[in-house]
Amino acid sequence: MTTIRSSLVRLLRTPVKTAFFFLLLAFTVSLVCAGGNLWKLCGDNLERFEKIFTTIGTVEQTPERTEQEAVWFADEMGYRYFNRSVYGDIVSDSVLDFEGAGYLSGPEHRAYYEALPQDYELKEDYEGMTQAMIIEASPLEDCIPAGPVKIEVKRVLYSAYPVNVSPIYLCDHNTEHPQMLYADKTYLMALADGWTHDWEEKGSAAIFEYAPLEGPYSTQADADGNRLPTALTGNWIEELTPGFYETERGKAWLTLCRDYELRALYESFPVTATQDLNLIMAFYRKQAYLAEGELFSEEDYRQGNRVCLVPARFAKRNGLTVGDSLHLALRYANYAASANRGGGESRLNAEGEIYQVFEESDYVIKGIYDVGVASDEGDWGYLLERNEVFIPTASIKNSDENNIAAYGPMKGYTTAFRIPNGSESIENYKALWEAQGVDNVEITFYDGGYTRLEGGLKSMRNMSLILLATGIVSAVCIVIFFCHLFITKQKKxxxxxxxxxxxxxxxxxxxxxxxxxxxxxxxxxxxFGGQVFAGRAAAGMEETELFDTRFSNGAVQLEQEREESDRAGADAGEESGSAGADETGEAAASERVYLTETDWRMSAVCGGGVFLFTIAAAMAGVCGNLKREPLALLSEAGK
Amino acid sequence: MTVIRLIGRNVSRHKYKSILHILIGVFIVLILDIYAGNMERTEQELARLPEALPVSARISSLNGSMRECLAIREDRVMGIRESEYVKDPVFTVRLKFGFGEFTLEEYKENLNHYGRGMNALSDVFGLGREQITFLEGVDESVLETSQKVCLMEEALMEARGLRRGDDVMLTTYYYRCAPEGSEVFIEPLVTDTYRIVGSMLTGDYRGEWMPPEVILPFDCVREAYRSQGIAFFADSGSFMVKDPFQLNALKAQMYNEVRFLPVITRALPRYDGNALTIMDEAFIRSAETLLGNIELLRRMFPFLVSILIFIGYLCSYLSLQSRQEEYALMRSLGTGRGRSFLLLFGETAFLAAAACVSGSFAALFLFRTKAVVLVLSAALFLLTFLLGTAVALIAFHRLSVMQVLTRKD
Amino acid sequence: MEKMIEAVNVSYIYQTKYQKTKALSEVSCSFERGKVYAITGKSGSGKSTFLSLLAGLDVPTEGTLSIEGQDIRKMDRDAYRLNRASVIYQAFHLFPLLTVMENVMFPMELQHVARKEAKVRAQEYLKQVDLPETLYKKMPGMISGGEQQRVAIARAMAAGGEILLADEPTGNLDSQNEQVIVDLLCKLAHEKKYAVIVVTHNEAVAAAADVVYGMKDGELSVVRE
Structure with a gap:
């Protein structure tokens, strides 16, 4: 006790020197704290910065050749030509399974599933329903429906809404030389309206004609993508003969009617299963963005939790919100296209029957997404279908192999994978892929610009670490210097x-x-000082001018101010510039993506570290002195 | 002994302390250099961001469902074209054509072809430079003019027996949106002669509307509208943001002056092209992170510099304090004030200079720090270190040599 | 009188980085209580070294040094210096940051004497060395050399030992103070029965001693007994 008290007394009697030593140590600790906090904050923010970027690869089987397909347009009285890709054998997606690929998710050749509409509203109130019908009809006179011809509706087997008008107009719009129709015969046909040759002149006053749809046909495939053999031929307009409905063909038509009852024309309820939403280009590019709730977690994907993501309009239409239950009854899968691109699949299976539900369950709505404008043109396949629901692939417990309505080669909008960010990762993958020797599959990488920034990111990260290391080494030197001064004077x-x-x-x-x-x-x-200053500096980041997120993709627009809508209405009625409500809209600030709070534990660790090191260094010095006999110390002390 | 030799002897005599001094100085200089280098690198990354993450924008219908077949008012078109924040604006206007001259009543047989007025090809997927063969001496820039020229679909040219370089008379009709914004009509525009300067293949076209069989320069079409006294509307528009760091100004301009609105997804579908989407999400998030880091570094810099200044000052001051007796002894042996000051100051200056040089070289070779930064850091360190020495030495001057020497402890 | 300290063939070699120096060569002598011993000799003769060995600040390289029959090598030399032997120096070596009173109290506090009692005793010792009370709260740097040496003696007395070792105690003093110190040392020996051993090259101090040893080149001889 004496020694301690005496020591403290002596300390207090040299206040200036003591203060200087105190300041030296305090500043040294502040230096380390500043370096530590800086390193932590910068490092954390850089990590978040990295997470902004995701690297995906889309996979596309290249066609063997491209053919020009001529399509007749009756209103133009001419052909329009479209390029059509012709593929060889379908390349299996198993070619993407190779050692060292380093996938973070996928590869997936995903399907969208057509779900039973049940009672869900699949279209907006203001949208009219496309009239589709399956009817027995006869032309009023012998004719060739190369242009609009009148036909008498004899019997309606199915119609989307009641057929109140007869006769109606029929035009085999896309057939240059349609078959002759005879007035004394009755024909069975599936028709859809919406065509007219007069709409440009007459607008909504024009007379609409009906064009034929395909009759019963099948595109069912097996799990390897091979078409299943079928007797269904898909005739467009079939002559009705006695006993027709007892034939296989007739039964197929009746089955088709029943399918239309289940799901009207152009009304679809697609459910896309995925392992990772980043593999969906619309989400990747932030054209689709989360409006409410959450996206799927790793656990959801892994465990196959029955959660789903629904589009905002669908949710609003059906009064659904996050946490509600959505009943999904999946009927068939389409591996050939994305929900927006396809169609193309038949309604009936190879046996001419309706696809039965193979997976049925209640899903909890985990999130609601909205869709903005696409960033650039690409194939329509990359766009989302309006009622498209997303679920984790693993949530589908039953096999769909008997319910594949269409299968096709890998396309960028059906097949993708995710790998780690960075040029090294991409180059490594490319090298391994080339070694697989698969010629007719093309992989395109998207990294959001990361490779152009990665060099800088690495450099920034290294700099932060070096700064911290240098700060620590400086502190070590200063502490040693401090101990040397302090202890040297104490030899005597x-x-x-x-x-x-x-x-x-x-x-x-x-x-x-x-x-x-x-x-x-x-x-x-x-x-304390280091923490306060670091905290103030970090808080100063709050004053960083944020970007205005008006007009931004990915921004939530569901809850828009009423004045925006008013202004939109006022604007639309004007010829020129200024709107009725001449208000300057307020900028919407973005939400900060970086951290602005320091962690007091960093300062505590730094302070504690320097303190312990100081004591250790001092101990070493003192013990060094004590090893010497007092005699030697006294003689040295005089120096 | 000369001053320099004395300084050298003193430095080697206090070897341990000298090494420590130099090390402290080296690391202080290094910290300053690395810090400044870090700030600079982050700023460089920020500056490179627009190149790495270019920002584009697109006009759409208010609910965002349509990107083409819109009715975009001319003042909005001009607002974008004249904006100082915009580059590479691309606009189209859809048209219908018939060959030769015909009346309104004859439109059915004749008005069978779809066309577009465009000022650049980059807007439409599947209709790029690879799909077009220009006449010699002509390139895509012809679309930026108002010349009466056209590009025509190859199959159509073949069917009509036309070749590149031929003149062709076309009657053009335009699309007019009803005031309610939900109906479109087609109306006669103009009959004129155009020179075919290029042929195109439209088999890969992926636009929302029909593939164009004829393309006219955008301003040529605008002039046709003007000549007929018809209000002009474009049907699609997009542009690149010239400087994404001026996004706020761009958005304010687009909102307040050009009168665009952000997409309102629950709006009713209309043809009006009065909504704008700017694909800046990735840029904003990246830029804000970097800006935040830069701001952090900037705000910590004065604090860090202050700490380093004080440390440098204190180290030199305290170090010299322990040599009071040595100073007194020198004075007692006849060394004048000036020389004594010079000796001790010179010793510290030598150590500080050695530290600066070593630290600066290390920063230069390891981190390629700029010369300006090196010089400034070294100067700052030297200043503060020598200031501490000077203050300590000035205090020595005030001491009584006798008292120091006769003080036994 | 019994021998307090006995040195038999004590030798001491200084070993530095560069050389070995034999500071003492087979020194044999003894010291008794109640006497003042002076060890004289020129500078560098080894007398201060011998004194340091007597103080237990180091151990002989050769020979034996016993304190009341106990070999110093086998002793707790810290306890020896704390309780039995005290040293005063030419340069006084008081704690510069402790007051006169605190300097004198220091050894007693090391011996776990209560502060109050230590203060009372310190005052007593300071009186014995004729130090005015006005100086008790002063720092060593504020009093004269003679006063500092008296404080050092008071501190030595406060340790309460039987042996006082003085290394050139009057080296930095004027003749008046010198005499005061010599008188104090003699008083300690003759009245308080200390074994006082003084290293000096001062004739006056040697003259006051009861026994005078001479040191030359590390060898001790009796000059006057």
């Missing part, structure tokens, strides 16, 4: 104390007390 004191009979232990306590007090006070003050 130690010698006297030893001369007076103090034990080595007492001498250590006497000397270390002073250092301990200064070190403790300095470390605490330095840590």
């Amino acid at each position: 004191r130690t010698a006297i104390e030893r001369g007076l009979g103090m034990t080595k232990g007492q001498c250590v306590r006497s000397l270390l007390t002073g250092i301990l007090v200064i070190a403790l006070a300095g470390s605490a003050a330095g840590a």
Whole structure:
């Protein structure tokens, strides 16, 4: 106790020197704290910065050749030509399974599933329903429906809404030389309206004609993509003969009617299963964005939790919100196209029957997404269908192999994978892929610009670390310097104390007390000061001018101010510039994506570290002194 | 002994302390250099961001469902074209054509072809430079003019027996949106003669509307509208943001002056092209992160510099304090004030200079720090270190040599 | 009188980085209580070294040094210096940051004497060395050399030992103070029965001693007994 008290007394009697030593240590600790906080904040923010980017690859089987397909347009009385890709054998997606690929998710050749509409509203109130019908009809006179011809509706087997008008107009719009129709015969046909040759002149006053749809046909395939053999031929307009409905063909037509009852024309309820929403280009490019709730978690994908993501309009239409239950009854899968691109699949299976539900369950709505404008043109397949629901692939427990309505080659909008960011990752993948020797499959990488920034990111990260390391080494040097000064001056004191009979232990306590007090006070003050300054600096980041997120893709627009809608209405009625409500809209600030809070634990660790090191260094110095006999110390002390 | 030799002897005599001094100085200089280098690198990354993450924008219908077949008012078109924040604006206007001259009543047999007025090809997927063969001496830039020229679909040219370079008379009709914004009509525009300067293949076209069989320069079409006294509307528009760091100004301009609205997904479907989407999400998030980091570094810099200044000052001051007796001894042996000051100051200056040089070289070779930064850091360190020494030495001057020497402890 | 300290063939070699120096060569002598011993000799003769060995600040390289029959090598030399032997120096070596009173109290506090009692005793010792009370709260740097040496003696007395070792105690003093110190040392020996051993090259101090040893080149001889 004597030694400690005496030591403290001596410390207080040199206030200036003590203060200087205290300041030196405090500043040193502040330096380390600043470096530590900086490193942590910068590092954390850089990590978040990295997470902005995702690298995906889309996979596309290249066609063997491209053919020009001529399509007749009756209103133009001419052909329009479209390029049609012709593929060879379908390349299996198993070619993407190779060692060292380093996938973070996928590869997936995904399907969309057509779900039973049940009672869900699949279209907006203001949207009219496309009239589709399956009827028995006869032309009023012998004719060739190369243009609109009148036909008498004899019997309606199915119609989307009641057929109140007869006769109606029929035009085999896309057939250059349609078959002759005879007035004394009755024909069975599936028709859809919406065509007219007069709409440009007459607009909504024009007479609409009906064009034929395909009759019963099948595109069912097996799990390897091979078409299943079928007797269904898909005739467009069939002559009705006695006993027709007892034939296989007739039964197929009746089955087709039943399918239309289940799902009207152009009304679809597609459900896309995926392992990772980043593999869906619309989500990847932030054309589709989360409006409410959450996206799927890793666990959802892994465990196959029955959760789903629904589009905002669908949710609004059906009064659904996050947490509600959505009943999904999946009927068939389409591996050939995305929900927006396809269609193309038949309604009936190879046996001419309706696809039965193979997976039925309640899904909890985990999130609601909205869709903005696409960033650039690409194939329509990359766009989302309006009622498209997303579910984790693993949530489908039953096999769909008997319910594949269409299968096709891998396309960018059906097949994708995710790999780690960075040019190294991409180059490594490319090298391994080339080694697979698969010629007719093309992989396109999208990284959101990461490779152009990665060099800089690495450099920034390294710099932060180097700064911290340099700060620590500086602190070490300063502490050693401090201990050297402090202890050197105390050699004589130690010698006297030893001369007076103090034990080595007492001498250590006497000397270390002073250092301990200064070190403790300095470390605490330095840590506190460092934390305060770092905190203020970090808080200053809040004052960084944020970008206005008006017009941004990915921004939530569901809850728009009423004045925006008013302004939209006022604007639309004007010929020129200014709107009725001449208000300057307020900018919407973006939500900060970086951290602006320091962690007090970093300062505590830094302060504690310097303190402990100071004590250790001092101990080393003191013990060094005590190894020497007082006699030698006294003689040295005179130097 | 000369001053320099004395300084050298003193430095080697206090070897341990000298090394520590130099090390502390080296690391202080390094910290300053690395810090400044870090700030600079982050700023460089920020500056490179627009190149790495270019920002585009597209006009759509208010509910975002349509990107083409819109009715975009001319003042909005001009607002974008004249904006100082915009580059590479691309606009189209859809048209219908018939060959030769015909009356309104004859439109059914004749008005069978779809066309577009465009000012650049980059707008439409599947209709790029690879699909077009220009006449010699002509390139895509012809679309930026108002010349009466056209590009024509190859199959159509073949069917009509036309070749590149031929003149062809076309009667053009335009699409007019009803005031309610939900119906479109087609009306006669103009009959004129155009020179075919290029042929195109439209088999890969992926636009929302029909593939164009004839393309006219955008401003040529605009002039046709003007000549007929018809209000002009474009049907699609997009542009690149010239400087994404001026996004806020661009958006304010687009909102307040050009009168665009953000997409309102629950709006009713209309043809009006009065909504704008700017694909800046990735850029904004990246830029804000970097800006935040830069701001952090900037705000910490004065604090860091202050700490380093004080450390440098204190180290030199405290170090010199322990040499009071040495100073007193020198004075007692006849060394004048000036020389004594010079000796001790010179010793510190030598150590500080050695530290600066070593630290600067290390920063230069390891981190390629700029010369300006190196010089400034070294100067700052030297200044503060020598200031501490000077203050300590000035305090020595005030001491009584006798008292120091006769003081036994 | 019994021998307090006995040195038999004590030798001491200084070993530095560069050289070995034999500071003492087979020194044999003894010291008794109640006497003042002076060890004289020129500078560098080894007398201060011998004194340091007597103080237990180091151990002989060769020979034996016994304190009341106990070999110093086998002793707790810290306890020896704390309780039995005290040293005063030419340069006084007081704690510069402790007051006069605190300097004198220091050894007693090391011996776990209560502060109050230590203060009372310190005052007593300071009186014995004729130090005015006005100086008790002063720092060593504020009093004269003679006063500092008296404080050092008071501190030595406060340790309460039987042996006082003085290394050139009057080296930094004027003749008046010198005499005061010599008188104090003699008083300690003759009245308080200390074994006082003084290293000096001062004739006056040697003259006051009861026994005078001479040191030359590390060898001790009796000059006057």
